[in-house]
Amino acid sequence: MTEMTIVAKTLPVTPIPMKLSDKWFGWAIPLLLDVGVLVAVLASLCIGAYPMSFGQAARIVMHLAWPGPLPANPPWSVKEITVVQVIRLPRVLLATLAGLGLGISGTALQAMMRNPLVGPDIVGVSSGAAFGGVLAMLWDFSPAGIIGLAFCGGMLAMACTFSLAKLSEADTDSMIQILAGVFIGAFFLALIDLIKHLANDAQLPTMAYWLLGTFVGADAKKVAMIAVPTLCAGAVLMTMRWRLNLLSLGDIDAKTLGMNVAMLRWLIIGLVSLIVASQVAVSGLVGWVGLVVPHIARMLVGPDHRRLLPTAGLLGALFVLSLDDLTRALLKAEIPVGVLTALVGTPVICFLLWKSQGKGWGCE
């Protein structure tokens, strides 16, 4: 950190003139996404069997969020505040935070590994976290225990992936890293199957449904379980955005610029594992978001992680929230959101692959 400060202060900085489009994108995209996410959260509160207007939902959320007691004669009925506070808001926040976390995690991993084909589910961290989660369910752990074991599982999987890549003496080769991630992910998936086999009749359906990725059963506790790790770890990653820019230049260049690459890498692994573990612990495996969303964000704001990271986070939030709204409002059935993200994510990534035709992946 000290080294970096010295470098940053002593290097002469030559301001690069900004193009008009850069200025516009620099302001407008984050602002639009900020407003978009907040509007989407409020709009999602209007979707459901019980009739609720946008204004009424916004009023209730404002009063809930505002410090101090609720008004004695509120302009809403008990049913309306019950629907918002107890039923819809926890689920909407869960979906938003899960998408936010996955978008940020995927982007951070892609930057760290300098590989646009990387995502939390590709490098095995999701499978590892899911293994920890089902193990905790098998042992009837508390919700905090589930998140703790999911975190350990995620960290273990990431560590295994990197160790395997290092063992092959090609840890800087992105293809080897992906292969290592696929192997480790498959191993943890096999362990999950083993635990499902060992689970009793009462545990098995819960595990199976949870693994599909769903926000059913959202409540305030689950929101706290995902909000604290995602917002805290996400905020730390946000403050490291420019470091991700340096890291994506390559280890040698980053070291030359004074960075402690190994420490930074492990810090990112820890933060990403924490975010993914909290997401997996409360809502199961929601795949593809961490892989697809960073690409869309990159198309919008370019490869600079100072913009890319927040954009990917906000886009991820919008993506997952929209799919959850779709599954509970339009499809007339509680299709697990993990299934939908895969159904939507796969064609999108195929389209991007076709569109890039080999030139886009390495644009960073």
Next chain:
Amino acid sequence: MIRNSFGLVHPREALWLVPFVCLGIIALGLFRPQPKFPAPAQSRIVRDETGKPVQIAVPFRGVAVVGSTPDGYLMDTHAPEFLVHAGDPDGRKRFAGLMESLVYPEVLKKDSLWDAGLFKYAHGPYAEFETLLAYDPGVFLGYDGGFSLLTQLRNFDLPVLADWGHQKTNEQVGFSVARVDSALIGHPELGEARIASYRRVFADLEKELQPSLMDSRPSVLTMAASSRDRTGVSVARWRQDDYFRAGMDDASQGWAIRGDDAERILAMDPDIVILMGTGNGAEGPREFLQDPRWFGLKATESRRVYKDYGVDALKGNAGLTFSPVEVRWMAEIAHPDRLQPRVRQLSRERMYEEFGYLLNEDQIDYLLQIKENSDSIGVRRFIRNYQSTSYQRSSK
């Protein structure tokens, strides 16, 4: 401008903070105390199955059935007019297969009672909870399975009745539900009358059969087997009381059964097998008798394998009306020499006495599974216009 350790940061670089802060603050709002529904201005007290008082608004706004079908409520109260919500579309399909749908076809036909017409979607607990709030009933009634909807509703101080989770036997459940349901509509005497009628049929059977004086009893196993899964069986372990009343012994007593253990059925070797279930490749008596797995059973050799009385038609809460008839049916199968053939007549009487509905011959044939049981021994006494000469001959 915002200052960090590396110098000044342009405000646009800090725009990401906005959603983080907003989401964090909104999430904190979830930890306010849960809203509670106020007590009704005018109310009367109905005690639930545990004796706990529940305030029901006056005038009575109606009944919303949760996690169940409305058959129990309808049988106990005969008051379909108070139903404001009968269940989800899946419940409607189940109700269509029950005997009660014959008595109350209007309940089955009315779309608005089954979520179909009122809201655009109704699947999953998330939708169900909101739908129930929108119906605004006077009381929520039903079974608290799966997603614990009734518990959630109770947490908001909403009026909830008849969560029968702690009841031990089917009979206890039936009595409890009859008492709560009839108290709900202000006629507790209806519930007591049903219970008394139920006990009377059993008393008549006991007087005629005298099971406690029997020296030996045939062993019986109520089970389901599937021809698709050669090892899969399912054994009913809840009928011990019924077996005794019917003059039978439980063949599964003392055996630890797992769901996938077909071999132990051979070791139990019951004298009589009663088959339950119809779906998922479940075997009927004909398939069972031809299944090589079961060739060595005494029940197979003597062709004493039967499809259960009522099957799907009685899967709901028809216990108080038909379980005495079902037990009588079992007793007549096990002891044809000691009992008059009365099951056919009793089925008709019970239905008419409790619902004013006269079953026709085809419906009684279905209850008795005449077609399914045609290859089994001793079912002639259940057919139409049967003359009970054999009974008279053997009793002489």
